Amino acid sequence: xxxxxxxxxxxxxxxxxxxxxxxxxxxxxxxxxxxxxxxxxxxxxxxxxxxxxxxxxxxxxxxxxxxxxxxxxxxxxxxxxxxxxxxxxxxxxxxxxxxxxxxxxxxxxxxxxxxxxxxxxxxxxxxxxxxxxxxxxxxxxxxxxxxxxxxxxxxxxxxxxxxxxxxxxxxxxxxxxxxxxxxxxxxxxxxxxxxxxxxxxxxxx
Amino acid sequence: xxxxxxxxxxxxxxxxxxxxxxxxxxxxxxxxxxxxxxxxxxxxxxxxxxxxxxxxxxxxxxxxxxxxxxxxxxxxxxxxxxxxxxxxxxxxxxxxxxxxxxxxxxxxxxxxxxxxxxxxxxxxxxxxxxxxxxxx
Numbered sequence: 001x002x003x004x005x006x007x008x009x010x011x012x013x014x015x016x017x018x019x020x021x022x023x024x025x026x027x028x029x030x031x032x033x034x035x036x037x038x039x040x041x042x043x044x045x046x047x048x049x050x051x052x053x054x055x056x057x058x059x060x061x062x063x064x065x066x067x068x069x070x071x072x073x074x075x076x077x078x079x080x081x082x083x084x085x086x087x088x089x090x091x092x093x094x095x096x097x098x099x100x101x102x103x104x105x106x107x108x109x110x111x112x113x114x115x116x117x118x119x120x121x122x123x124x125x126x127x128x129x130x131x132x133x134x135x136x137x138x139x140x141x142x143x144x145x146x147x148x149x150x151x152x153x154x155x156x157x158x159x160x161x162x163x164x165x166x167x168x169x170x171x172x173x174x175x176x177x178x179x180x181x182x183x184x185x186x187x188x189x190x191x192x193x194x195x196x197x198x199x200x201x202x203x204x205x
Numbered sequence: 206x207x208x209x210x211x212x213x214x215x216x217x218x219x220x221x222x223x224x225x226x227x228x229x230x231x232x233x234x235x236x237x238x239x240x241x242x243x244x245x246x247x248x249x250x251x252x253x254x255x256x257x258x259x260x261x262x263x264x265x266x267x268x269x270x271x272x273x274x275x276x277x278x279x280x281x282x283x284x285x286x287x288x289x290x291x292x293x294x295x296x297x298x299x300x301x302x303x304x305x306x307x308x309x310x311x312x313x314x315x316x317x318x319x320x321x322x323x324x325x326x327x328x329x330x331x332x333x334x335x336x337x338x339x340x341x
Contacts (some may be wrong), residue, residue: 072289076255078282081289082242088293119288166281 001099006196007063008052013192016046021188028181032168036077044075044083048188050200062101064091078166079182082116082129084190089115106140116183119189120165127161127175129182144194151190155183210331211241212319212328213268216312217278217287219260221248231316241319243312244270256282260289265297273300273325277332279308300311300325306332 018025018041026038028124048067057063068088072080090112094100100108113133122128139150156179163175166182214231218224224247232240244264249255266276274297278284287303290296302325304311313333318331 027296034254040255072286072293073258076249076253076257076282077253078285079260080256080282081285085289085292115292119285119292 001101002105002136002197003099004060004063006012007060010193010196011045011048011052011063011067013196014189015049017188017192018045018118018185020092021184025185028179028184031178032163032171032175034077035169037079037185038074040077041083041185044071044080047071047074059090059094059096059098061091061094061096062090063093067091071183078120079129081183082120082182083185085119086112086116086133088112100102100200102144103141106137106178106185122165125160125161126150126165127163127180127183127187128165129180131158131161131180131188132183136186144197148191148194149185151187155187158183206311209322210270210272211322212272213265213274213313214241214243214319214328215261215265215268215274215276215277215311216243216245216262216308217265217283218245218247218308219254219256219283221245221281222254223279227312230309231312234313235316235320239320240316242270243316244268246316247263255331256286258286258296261290262296263300269298269301271300273302273328274298275302275304275325275328275332277304277306277308277311277315277320290315291312293314295326302333304329307335310335310338 022042023036026035029035029037039161049068051066051070057066068084071103072084090108093108093111117130122130124134132151135150135154139146158180162173163169168175216224216227224245228243229296230244244267246260246264250259268274276287278287315328315332318328323325
């Protein structure tokens with residue numbers, strides 16, 4: 001079972017991964033976006049870490065809901081409302097439970113990903129964060145390690161795609177050949193989840 | 206003049222100067238005299254390009270007179286941030302609505318209509334009608 005502390009550590013691990021990879025995310029975004037994804041994500045998750053320390057939410061759902069709201073308030077770019085909606089909707093779906101199973105997390109995360117798809121009006125193959133998130137949701141019910149592998153593979157599979165959403169879509173065919181920054185950061189979120197669970201949950205790399 | 210409260214207008218742009226300028230343009234074209242309450246929420250709270258939920262929330266509260274608030278938006282994160290805030294439920298005043306309209310033309314139409322005492326549905330219809338004005 002995954003408790004509140006697990007979810008707090010997941011968010012902290014995501015913040016660390018986003019900080020570590022910020023310049024890579026920005027480089028990817030410079031190729032097809034407006035070159036701010038690394039900075040925006042770093043600002044957002046730094047704020048998430050700070051608010052979790054200050055407010056000490058009591059349940060897994062409350063951790064994610066608070067983190068999501070913080071992302072919407074602080075990121076400044078489209079990834080704010082998108083990641084914010086993902087975490088907040090997942091948190092709401094977890095409800096008031098003090099501990100959740102991997103299966104319950106998989107189901108709630110599925111609701112969060114569906115909310116992202118609805119908010120952005122995007123679907124699989126549009127070269128967005130969904131290309132990492134959708135395969136991760138599929139794999140999550142088997143293990144967190146499988147979800148990590150699926151998210152990574154999904155992010156890498158965005159390279160040959162043509163963007164159909166966001167600023168990158170204005171580039172048309174010139175968006176082909178670059179990995180999507182949103183799918184890349186989404187894979188970091190799932191990698192941090194598996195890393196937090198550790199080897200026993202299939203989380204070793 | 207009617208004593209009914211007027212609809213408030215919030216203009217959410219990726220850029221602070223764009224939002225401010227469109228507020229001035231709409232006020233200038235809306236009438237010689239008092240207009241309905243209108244506020245800009247452009248850029249990030251640090252003054253960069255992007256969207257700030259905090260500025261949007263503040264602007265919406267500032268123009269809320271209890272008759273609803275019409276939010277007009279421009280690009281990308283401005284659209285998604287307002288949608289996400291509306292989905293949350295308690296971050297915007299009661300009766301706040303995202304209006305699907307061209308930003309500049311819709312802002313002028315919305316402010317003229319709100320200043321004339323139109324209700325939220327009428328303001329929304331006027332702003333959305335701006336899509337129908339073809340330029341070629």
